[in-house]
Amino acid sequence: MRSVEREAAEWAVRMRGTPSEADREAFEQWYAKPGNAEAFAMSEDDVAVARTASRARIDAKARTERRSTGGFRWAVATIAAVGIALGFAWHMARQSDTPQxxxxxxxxxxxxxxxxxxxxxxxxxxxxxxxxxxxxxxxxxxxxxxxxxxxxxxxxxxxxxxxxxxxxxxxxxxxxxxxxxxxxxxxxxxxxxxxxxxxxxxxxxxxxxxxxxxxxxxxxxxxxSPLPTAEPTTMLAADGLPLGAVIEAANKVNSRPIRLADPALTSLPVTGRFDVTNGARLARKLAAALGLQATDGSDAITLSKK
The missing domain is CATH 2.60.120.1440 (Jelly Rolls)
Structure with missing residues (x-):
């Protein structure tokens, strides 16, 4: 397992927990380094997948991945299992077509x-x-x-x-x-x-x-009334959500919109957690996760095929 993959796996779990302000600052510095954004996107997806499974399924998948790849996915599954053991309440849904x-x-x-x-x-x-x-x-x-x-x-x-x-x-x-x-x-x-x-x-x-x-x-x-009147969060958690829907959510709260060079990209499935208030960072993260190119223009940020 390469060091960048190990670091990405650790950050994926840590940022899904209760990160401190120091953690967030350290993560931003690490994330900005070349190649780290793509590694983090892959690790974040693997952790998300691992947490939709029961403990038995995680253990079975971990054994399979350890035999077939000998590295990265086995480590991510192990870290995810530890995270569950430490208190994340993730269970299987009672109906197969409605994931929890x-x-x-x-x-x-x-x-x-x-x-x-x-x-x-x-x-x-x-x-x-x-x-x-x-x-x-x-x-x-x-x-x-x-x-x-x-x-x-x-x-x-x-x-x-x-x-x-x-x-x-x-x-x-x-x-x-x-x-x-x-x-x-x-x-x-x-x-x-x-x-x-x-x-x-x-x-x-x-x-x-x-x-x-x-x-x-x-x-x-x-x-x-004991309930605070908080505004809805600007964090978006996507599980196979079309890229067009993620961009639509971001463009509602950003003055400089994100555009797609090719309309066919609209249907690309996106999985992960995203802060839609930072359009530039969101575009970079989406580009790294989907193998696209983000071009920063004066009036818009454009995502296109490489």
Missing amino acids: IAAGPMLPGQLRLADGSTVTLMDGAWAEPQFSETERRIRLHGGRARFDVAHDSARPFIVVAGISETKALGTVFEVDARSNAPKVKLVRGSVEVRLGGTAKTVRLVPGESAEVSESGPRLIPAMT
């Missing part, structure tokens, strides 16, 4: 679900999607999360957090599952908050919050 999404104690991460909805996980939250033909159900474990739900009248969107159930069709709301009495705040649209297994419900309008205890849900006075 999760976040450990790291920076807030935004994830896109198969139906187009997005989930912003905060404070160590992790979530378990259980989609079917009749409903879109998500189990939230710990932490806080913001849900931006894609409208689908045929399949209601239900978030289960502890003893609470929150039902929505197309809306934006937050769920705080850090206590035994989960709290829900509605940002936009309409939701119904229920004590699980009962008919006790309250319907919220934008700006209202509810708390769910064993006695049922109750409205929380606006002045004492």
Whole structure:
């Protein structure tokens, strides 16, 4: 295993944990060196893949890779397994076509679900999607999360957090599952908050919050709402997301847009975590990961084939 690959694997795991300010500064210096961006992109993808597997699958894959390659992928799988043992709550989904999404104690991460909805996980939250033909159900474990739900009248969107159930069709709301009495705040649209297994419900309008205890849900006075009104994170976590969608998200928050020289590049699948607020850095990272060339112009940054 070459030193740059070993360093990339270590950084991929460290930056998915709880990096300090010193870690971030050291990472920026290391990342700027020639060849490191491409190595990091490869390591980050391997760690992401490893964390979608159970411990048994990781061990089996590690043994296979050790025999066939003798190096890099075996090391990455081993590091990922150690990361899981240290506390990352990553599990297999209950249905094969709805892979689980999760976040450990790291920076807030935004994830896109198969139906187009997005989930912003905060404070160590992790979530378990259980989609079917009749409903879109998500189990939230710990932490806080913001849900931006894609409208689908045929399949209601239900978030289960502890003893609470929150039902929505197309809306934006937050769920705080850090206590035994989960709290829900509605940002936009309409939701119904229920004590699980009962008919006790309250319907919220934008700006209202509810708390769910064993006695049922109750409205929380606006002045004492315990949920902060944080803006959605600018971190994007992509799992096979089209390159065009990643660029679209970045162009919404950057004055100098990223362009594609060839429209055919729009469909390239992208996997990894990206800060979309820094267009220049994002373009370099995408170029390194996809084998493209980033050209820095006065009015735009252009990605093209090499």
